[in-house]
Amino acid sequence: MNKLRLSVLGISLCTMVALGQSEADIVNQLNLDSLVLTVNEFSGEQSTEVFGNTVTILNREQANNDTAADYLKQKFEQWDNLTITDQAFNANGRNIIATQLGTTNPDDIYIICAHYDSVADYCADDNASGVATILEIARILSSQCLENTLVYALWDEEENGLQGSGYYANLASENGDNILGVLNIDMMGYDGNNDNHFDIDVRDFGNSLSMSDDIVALLSTYDFDLNENVVNPGTLASDHSRFWDEGFTAVLIGESWETNDQTPYYHSSLDRISTLNLPYYHELAKLIMAYMVSKGGLTGVDSGITQTESVLTVNETGATYQWYDCDNNTSIDGAVFQSFMPSEDGNYSVEVTNGDCIEFSECISFNTLGMDTFLESEVQLHPNPVFDILNIEVAVEETTTLKLYDIGGKLVLDSEMKTNPSQIGLKHLSKGIYLLEIHSGKKSGMYKIVKK
Numbered sequence: 478m479n480k481l482r483l484s485v486l487g488i489s490l491c492t493m494v495a496l497g498q499s500e501a502d503i504v505n506q507l508n509l510d511s512l513v514l515t516v517n518e519f520s521g522e523q524s525t526e527v528f529g530n531t532v533t534i535l536n537r538e539q540a541n542n543d544t545a546a547d548y549l550k551q552k553f554e555q556w557d558n559l560t561i562t563d564q565a566f567n568a569n570g571r572n573i574i575a576t577q578l579g580t581t582n583p584d585d586i587y588i589i590c591a592h593y594d595s596v597a598d599y600c601a602d603d604n605a606s607g608v609a610t611i612l613e614i615a616r617i618l619s620s621q622c623l624e625n626t627l628v629y630a631l632w633d634e635e636e637n638g639l640q641g642s643g644y645y646a647n648l649a650s651e652n653g654d655n656i657l658g659v660l661n662i663d664m665m666g667y668d669g670n671n672d673n674h675f676d677i678d679v680r681d682f683g684n685s686l687s688m689s690d691d692i693v694a695l696l697s698t699y700d701f702d703l704n705e706n707v708v709n710p711g712t713l714a715s716d717h718s719r720f721w722d723e724g725f726t727a728v729l730i731g732e733s734w735e736t737n738d739q740t741p742y743y744h745s746s747l748d749r750i751s752t753l754n755l756p757y758y759h760e761l762a763k764l765i766m767a768y769m770v771s772k773g774g775l776t777g778v779d780s781g782i783t784q785t786e787s788v789l790t791v792n793e794t795g796a797t798y799q800w801y802d803c804d805n806n807t808s809i810d811g812a813v814f815q816s817f818m819p820s821e822d823g824n825y826s827v828e829v830t831n832g833d834c835i836e837f838s839e840c841i842s843f844n845t846l847g848m849d850t851f852l853e854s855e856v857q858l859h860p861n862p863v864f865d866i867l868n869i870e871v872a873v874e875e876t877t878t879l880k881l882y883d884i885g886g887k888l889v890l891d892s893e894m895k896t897n898p899s900q901i902g903l904k905h906l907s908k909g910i911y912l913l914e915i916h917s918g919k920k921s922g923m924y925k926i927v928k929k
């Protein structure tokens with residue numbers, strides 16, 4: 478032991494996995510399993526929990542859809558950054574609406590919407606498909622700080638004369654809401670001939686034509702496997718037309734009525750998830766997500782995580798942090814710095830608060846790849862507390878790297894031990910607590926250093 482280290486050719490043992498956060502990363506988080514689970518639950522194929530009760534949501538007809546409404550409300554309530562409105566507009570009608578306020582331009586509003594009522598049992602395509610897409614987009618985007626306001630709106634009584642959307646659009650017009658785009662989804666899961674055609678229904682109200690152009694442009698930006706039919710004049714038979722009535726910018730996205738490839742099970746209890754084209758449904762949902770994230774506008778806050786074998790570091794600096802254990806959904810005591818060293822393998826995420834803005838990172842699977850921690854006897858650090866020179870001795874015969882983090886998780890020293898024992902000078906650092914990560918061969922450890 479204690480061999481002289483001469484190697485400057487040492488291979489870096491730290492595999493850096495950088496998970497940045499572009500719009501494309503957000504789009505790719507849209508998960509088909511998650512969509513399918515929601516469609517199954519919302520169309521009564523499987524039971525679910527709603528406010529503590531096990532229920533089957535088979536019926537979403539207007540006088541019988543309070544459980545469906547409660548399901549939607551419960552979904553929105555479990556996510557961050559959302560304000561929920563349970564908007565009753567007649568004896569049976571309830572719109573369920575979640576608003577995510579823009580941090581830069583709160584008065585600039587984009588709406589993504591779908592009706593949740595139905596005319597028969599199941600009705601997976603019409604319109605559990607649209608509802609599930611909105612919930613999936615809300616799940617992902619509510620973890621992000623966005624520049625503009627997004628409204629996730631689920632209408633009741635569409636099948637009874639577009640009543641829920643009509644009520645909302647009328648109020649919005651009276652209030653002078655600055656609605657910049659309404660993206661309505663109604664029936665988006667059926668593609669019987671696998672030609673990937675879908676409709677964008679548009680008319681010349683507000684900036685609806687350029688909204689349609691923006692959506693078409695995203696097809697090539699992302700190389701989506703979809704073929705658009707821009708239908709102008711588009712149908713008036715869904716909720717977007719209530720926004721056209723008020724002169725707002727709006728379009729409908731859905732499966733291809735234009736090529737007569739809409740579900741043959743329309744408005745019947747044969748409209749079940751087994752009849753949907755899931756790859757098509759997933760692709761179309763990602764297109765809608767791409768539009769919403771581009772209009773929502775990601776702020777500079779970066780909750781992407783960089784991972785080494787022993788440390789997770791979130792990209793955003795100078796913020797407030799709290800790390801979470803995703804496996805049991807609890808915050809981790811004392812894990813309140815930019816970097817976090819898990820004591821065991823698992824799934825972790827971090828909440829980043831910067832000013833008014835709170836973001837949650839994705840859950841990162843942390844696996845030390847067979848790394849062991851050092852035995853207590855293998856690492857000697859003295860003196861600690863330290864004024865100037867810290868002596869480090871590591872009882873292993875492999876290239877050893879040292880990384881020193883300040884209490885905020887910022888990397889302040891990154892070096893390789895050239896000798897063993899070795900010394901590092903800390904005189905230039907301000908007083909406080911630091912974390913020293915030592916990494917050698919298949920072993921690593923994190924040590925608290927007190928600088929006096």
Ligand SMILES: [Zn+2]
Pocket residue numbers: 592603604635663664
């Ligand atoms: Zn419908």
